[in-house]
Amino acid sequence: MSDHELRVSKIKSGTVIDHIPGGQALNVLAILGIDGSTGEAVSVGMNVPSDRLGRKDIVKVESRELSQDEVDVISLIAPMASINIIRDYEVQRKHRVERPNSVQGVLECPNPSCITNEREPVKTRFTVLDDAVRCDYCETIVRDNIAEHISDD
Amino acid sequence: MWTDQLVSAKQLSRADIDAVLDHAAEIDENPAAFADRHTDKLLALLFYEPSTRTRLSFETAMKRLGGDVIDMGSVEASSVKKGETLADTVRVIEGYADGIVLRHPSQGSATMAAEYVDVPLVNAGDGAGQHPTQTLLDLYTIRKNVGFDDLTVGIMGDLKYGRTVHSLANALTQVDASQHFISPDSLKLPRRVRYDLHEAGANVKEHTELDEILPSLDVLYVTRIQRERFPDESEYRAVAGQYQIDAELLEAASDDLIVMHPLPRVDEIAADVDGTDFANYFEQAHNGIPVRMALLDMMLDNE
Ligand SMILES: [Zn+2]
Numbered sequence: 331m332s333d334h335e336l337r338v339s340k341i342k343s344g345t346v347i348d349h350i351p352g353g354q355a356l357n358v359l360a361i362l363g364i365d366g367s368t369g370e371a372v373s374v375g376m377n378v379p380s381d382r383l384g385r386k387d388i389v390k391v392e393s394r395e396l397s398q399d400e401v402d403v404i405s406l407i408a409p410m411a412s413i414n415i416i417r418d419y420e421v422q423r424k425h426r427v428e429r430p431n432s433v434q435g436v437l438e439c440p441n442p443s444c445i446t447n448e449r450e451p452v453k454t455r456f457t458v459l460d461d462a463v464r465c466d467y468c469e470t471i472v473r474d475n476i477a478e479h480i481s482d483d
Numbered sequence: 484m485w486t487d488q489l490v491s492a493k494q495l496s497r498a499d500i501d502a503v504l505d506h507a508a509e510i511d512e513n514p515a516a517f518a519d520r521h522t523d524k525l526l527a528l529l530f531y532e533p534s535t536r537t538r539l540s541f542e543t544a545m546k547r548l549g550g551d552v553i554d555m556g557s558v559e560a561s562s563v564k565k566g567e568t569l570a571d572t573v574r575v576i577e578g579y580a581d582g583i584v585l586r587h588p589s590q591g592s593a594t595m596a597a598e599y600v601d602v603p604l605v606n607a608g609d610g611a612g613q614h615p616t617q618t619l620l621d622l623y624t625i626r627k628n629v630g631f632d633d634l635t636v637g638i639m640g641d642l643k644y645g646r647t648v649h650s651l652a653n654a655l656t657q658v659d660a661s662q663h664f665i666s667p668d669s670l671k672l673p674r675r676v677r678y679d680l681h682e683a684g685a686n687v688k689e690h691t692e693l694d695e696i697l698p699s700l701d702v703l704y705v706t707r708i709q710r711e712r713f714p715d716e717s718e719y720r721a722v723a724g725q726y727q728i729d730a731e732l733l734e735a736a737s738d739d740l741i742v743m744h745p746l747p748r749v750d751e752i753a754a755d756v757d758g759t760d761f762a763n764y765f766e767q768a769h770n771g772i773p774v775r776m777a778l779l780d781m782m783l784d785n786e
Binding site (some may be wrong): 387446465 | 566568570587588589590592594595598608609611612639649674675678
């Protein structure tokens with residue numbers, strides 16, 4: 331076990347999200363809807379030295395596996411992240427996130443004049459570009475702070 | 484396929500553009516030959532914001548094809564006021580009419596509406612988004628007067644909020660035009676339009692002054708700078724004055740230049756331009772009828 335891994339305690343079962351860019355861990359928690367009130371045991375390592383990223387964040391969530399939607403949105407703010415499924419202290423499965431072509435119903439459009447912000451029965455849908463996402467309805471491009479646009483519900 | 488639902492100028496390939504414009508030219512030549520084309524068809528005009536000109540243009544086009552229109556009347560008097568969603572309204576109207584023309588203040592409204600109905604649907608303007616039929620009549624006017632070969636177009640005014648500009652810029656990439664955008668810094672093209680132009684490999688330059696490029700233009704497309712975009716009147720006046728043209732200024736232009744404007748204009752084109760050979764904006768507006776007839780004819784036939 332390397333010195334770096336010691337900084338965040340091991341979990342029995344759940345998910346470890348590693349190689350998150352430094353400073354994005356709290357946004358990852360926001361994507362997962364974790365604010366501490368639901369009782370899950372969560373450990374967060376921030377600005378841990380990393381060969382690949384310089385500084386990285388790590389999030390470990392006890393007793394929880396992620397949905398594909400959650401992984402898709404995490405990939406937008408942490409394109410190099412790896413998802414490790416832990417059972418009985420062992421890594422059962424480890425995979426890199428993949429950026430989806432499109433994300434549906436998870437981001438809100440920042441354009442107040444967009445039809446998705448009206449009282450219409452329409453889910454938001456964003457096409458994923460190289461370094462941004464783009465609303466399929468009003469075509470607004472969101473490049474910075476994507477995590478700020480995650481839907482509350 | 485755009486012949487079902489035209490929501491954005493971006494849907495139109497060069498071949499699509501040529502097909503609509505060729506058909507419009509055919510109709511322009513002999514409108515009487517098309518007078519009975521759609522005698523059994525009804526077109527619904529759903530205008531969620533006032534636009535007498537565009538509404539009348541579609542109504543005229545449909546009636547000249549022998550068809551008829553239904554109209555929801557003013558938004559204030561309709562079920563919209565009672566809180567019915569656009570998604571519900573278009574699904575109801577789909578059962579009444581053979582096609583829908585939609586004008587709505589929200590960007591993306593036509594894209595959404597098209598997901599709910601199977602009848603032909605035309606976007607007649609969605610907020611600051613798109614206005615593809617305006618683009619087709621603009622292209623028709625350009626092709627008729629100066630052609631698409633080696634074309635250089637200047638687009639001046641409010642490039643940030645002007646949906647006619649956004650649609651036109653998308654379409655001009657299809658005919659490989661050189662595009663010059665002239666505006667105050669605060670009203671430059673939005674990021675999403677620049678992105679599309681960049682992706683399309685368009686030949687684009689941006690300017691704050693007209694003089695430097697005026698002599699090289701075949702087309703000068705002028706749009707209105709809207710007073711309500713500015714926090715105070717003096718700021719508006721300082722900017723707006725720089726983007727007005729008159730006959731004297733056009734002395735520096737090529738003799739073959741055409742001046743276009745989606746209308747209505749306020750004071751961005753002085754009245755003394757009207758009498759010159761440059762003035763093309765009224766002809767441009769008239770071209771809306773054959774172009775919309777061509778479009779409706781193709782869409783309703785395709786059903
Ligand atoms: Zn949007």
